[in-house]
Amino acid sequence: MTMYDNTEEIGMNERSALLDFPGADELAAAGLVEPLSEPALARVLAEVEAAVATEGITAATGSTGRGGLKAGGGTVTPIRGPSRRRRVLIGMLTTAAVAAGVVTYTHPGTTPSSTGTHSGVRADTATVFLDDISTVAATQSAATGKYWKSHTTVADTYISQSMQYYVVTNGKAATKGKRPDWQIGPKDLDWKGLEQLTTDPAQLLALLQTPPRPKSISPFDQAATLLSDSPASPKLRAGLFKAMAGLKAVKLVGQVKDSTGRAGTAVEFAEAKSVGRVIVDPKTSAILEYTFTWTAGPSKGKVTLHTVLSSGFTDKIG
Structure with a gap:
């Protein structure tokens, strides 16, 4: 009889008993993840310790019984079977882990495995x-050009080094005047200022984090605009x-698809x-x-969507 098959003793196999708690299905579906960060783990353990105190689980003194664990002159008697107490505590642990902000994403440089493993998946925060994406960004090739081109789902736009703004639709270029400067805190930057x-x-x-003007x-919008729409x-x-990682309230959502189906x-x-x-x-x-959604006020529900199909330097318009 294996450790996962002592059905005669506890009425169900051990694996089923261990997974008999609230949130088990979601936890199993998540697959293999890396350990929590130290701050997240501390929060989880605090939740569990509080739950243990509430449930009144104590170490029993005396000699060790079957499977008893000796600790400081006493024993902790293991809980046999799918007890309500164990299900509640493990359920709390699962809830605490979710509350700690554990989200999975495919780590840069990994590819999904066809064998059913999760080698490219890890549990992380924003x-x-x-920080990982910062490393990826730093390794990209530097380039130059007369214009910065953005190919979007709406049109192709060009910004010259003098901040002249052009829009190309149906093969025709139109001058839209000067492009407003890029904003970061107290600074308004043109192309030269950006460099x-x-x-x-x-x-x-x-x-x-400078107080807003x-x-x-x-x-967040300032950083996102510079990252998506500037040279x-x-x-x-x-x-x-x-820097974006240092902003409070930034949350990792996880793997999604954009409006064109790209992952x-x-x-x-x-x-x-x-x-x-x-x-x-x-x-x-x-x-x-990039998506901006109003969640309150007179514009509640209004969504602004900016989808970039490609971007980069070029020396000509069109």
Whole structure:
């Protein structure tokens, strides 16, 4: 009789007993994940300790019985069978793990396995994911050109080094005048200013966290715009991803698909009246899509969607 098949003793096999708790199906479906980070684990253990105290589980003194574990002169008698107490406690552990913000995503550089394993999946937070993406961004090739081109689902746009803005639709180019400068904290940057901007993550975070000016967009939106719609260098993009990770309330959503069906990993930033979301290609660090949703106020429910099919430098329009 194996350790997972003592049905005669407890009335059901051990594996079934161990999985007989609230949240077991979701936990099993998640597959193999890496251990929690130390802060997350601390929160989980605190939840479990509180649950243990509430349930009144204590160590019994005396000699060790069958399977008893000696601890400090006493014994802890193991709980046999699918007891309600064990199901409740493990259920609390599962709930606490979810509350700690454990989300899975495909780690950059890995590919899904066809053997049914989860070698490319890990449990992480937005901070860890954005840190990983920062590394990917830093390894991309640097390039130059006269224009920065964005190929979107709406049109092709071009920004010149003098910040002249062009839109090409149906093969025809139209000048739209000067492009507004890119915003980061107290700074409004043109192309040259962007090249001179610090790439240090701590300094970028300090800029993003500067008290907002009238009509300024949120720190998350500032970073997302620079990452998706500007000729930022690989080093600057790496710094911006790390700075974004330092923003409070940034949440890792996990693997999603954009409006065109492309797979990526999403992070969100919730404010009092809105939620911003970016979908990132974990292999290239490219921003696939940016979504801004109003969650309160007169514009509640209104969604702004910006889907970038490709972007990069070019020396000509069209």
